[in-house]
Amino acid sequence: MRYYYNQFGLGVETGIDMPFESIGVIGNPTNAGNLLDFSIGQFDTYTTMQLAQYVSTVANEGYRVQPHLLKEIRQPGSDEQELGPVLKVENTEVMNRVEMGQDYIDRVQQGFSLVFSPGGTASNSTWSGFPYPIAGKTGTAENPQFKNGELVANTENLTLVGYSPIEDPEVAFAVVVPKNGTGIGQYPINHKIGRRILDKYYELKENKEEDQGTESESDASQTE
DSSP, rough: OOHHHHHHTTTSOOSSSSSOOOOBOOOOOOSSSHHHHHHHHHHHHHOHHHHHHHHHHTTTTTEEEEEOSOEEEOOOOOOTOOOOOEEEOOOOOOEEEEOOOOOHHHHHHHHHHHSSSTTTOSSGGGGGTOOOEEEEEEEEEEEEEETTTTTOOOOOOEEEEEEEESSOOOOEEEEOOOOOOOOTTTTOOHHHHHHHHHHHHHHHHHHHHHHHHHHHHHHHHHOO
């Protein structure tokens, strides 16, 4: 199982361009029942960056792409309003393709889209009115709290991963909110954070498209 999880970026380095990357916490199984926990994500612990790479691999038809904080390096511009010439660009690098048939990837993608459909675990008021198609997965990983060897509280790490749009995805995200309460009525903070991430992404995209449209109109006017 770890062999296949690793291919999605879980439990291994994602390759992100920053030092001292953690690979999470790899558990040491002590009984056969741990395998059942592991199969639903309740044994090894992964970083938020690993979860982001995992969901982007699903969105990318099984291709795991190396994440970058750095996009490009430029020379100083001639003034504050202008960027200088590009010196270096960090190109997209595919690290591996998951070793499984396309029909398995298709089925996972279908399941992810149903998560945000009526009746899915992400179908709630937070996403009401969201105008773009989205796919993803919710999570409530048990995280009991102990003091002096005794259980003092049952908490859950609320998680949410996703990508949008469903066809030709442009953005993937991962949210982890640790040590929340449990049970019915739990505050959906993971959903609220995810919604704000995608709202901001599409807002920035629309603003960029409007700016490019204005520049095109200006260029056309000058040509005339």
